[in-house]
Structures are given as structure tokens and as C-alpha cells.
Amino acid sequence: MSYKTLEHTTDAIIEVTANNLKEAFQIAGISVIDTILDSSKVEENSSRNLIVKGKDLKYLLYNWLEEMIILTITDGFAGKRILLEITKNEDYQIEAEVFGELIDLKKHEFKVEIKSPTFHEMEIEQKDKVILKYLLDL
Numbered sequence: 001m002s003y004k005t006l007e008h009t010t011d012a013i014i015e016v017t018a019n020n021l022k023e024a025f026q027i028a029g030i031s032v033i034d035t036i037l038d039s040s041k042v043e044e045n046s047s048r049n050l051i052v053k054g055k056d057l058k059y060l061l062y063n064w065l066e067e068m069i070i071l072t073i074t075d076g077f078a079g080k081r082i083l084l085e086i087t088k089n090e091d092y093q094i095e096a097e098v099f100g101e102l103i104d105l106k107k108h109e110f111k112v113e114i115k116s117p118t119f120h121e122m123e124i125e126q127k128d129k130v131i132l133k134y135l136l137d138l
Helices: 021-036 057-074
Strands: 002-006 012-018 046-054 077-088 092-102 116-126 130-137
Touching: 002 021, 012 021, 021 057, 021 077, 021 092, 021 130, 046 057, 057 077, 057 092, 057 116, 057 130
Parallel strands: none
Antiparallel strands: 002 012, 012 130, 046 092, 077 092, 116 130
């Protein structure tokens, strides 16, 4: 489906609309990458595997967004496409494979650094569509 950036003076507020939870988390991951750099210029020549856990869906979303920031800014990996599965046992868990390449700042056009996601204004709605809303501290 899609995501849109909502107006905010100093941070990025993202709202994701998707058909299901899995798709929503995939789009949320891409929204983090797109906020940091131009993902349209990323090629899929390698991949990284991630496992992310959360005690509930809000913690899972927070931890997922944080891992995507770490993967991009700290590890220097530019993602293009994400495959993931979400499971729930005692906690929620995402097992993901992110396809992309090492960051080249000239090629990928660095936009802005994200400090962290926040729980402030975070919303998860599951009805006909799944809507995620979250704030990224820039």
C-alpha cells in the first residue's frame, strides 16, 4: 500500500496504510530508509537478516524502526526491499531479510539523520486496513 509524511516542525511523522500487519511493517521499514536516503538509487546486490522482538505491537514497532535506523546509519546498509514474517508466542517477533547494498553517500544522497523513533503519537489500528502512525526524532 503506501505511507505518507505528515507535517511537523522538527520531526517526521509517518502514517502507513496497508492491507495487513506484515505489509504495514514492511512499509514502515522502507519509510525509515526513505527518510534517511534516496532508496530509488539502491541496488539489491546483498542482504542482511534481522530478528526483532517486542512485548506488544507498539514495542515491536518501536524496536523495528530502531533496528532499521541502526542498519542504515550505524551499519551503513541501504535497504531497498524487505521480506518479513511476524509471529507471536510470548512476545511478538519479526524475522526479516533486507535486500540492498552498502551505503555510498554520493550515490544514495543522504537526506537526514534519524536519532530514534518515539512512542509519542504512536498509534496502531487494525480494522479493514492496518494503519501505523509514528514519530521519528530527527
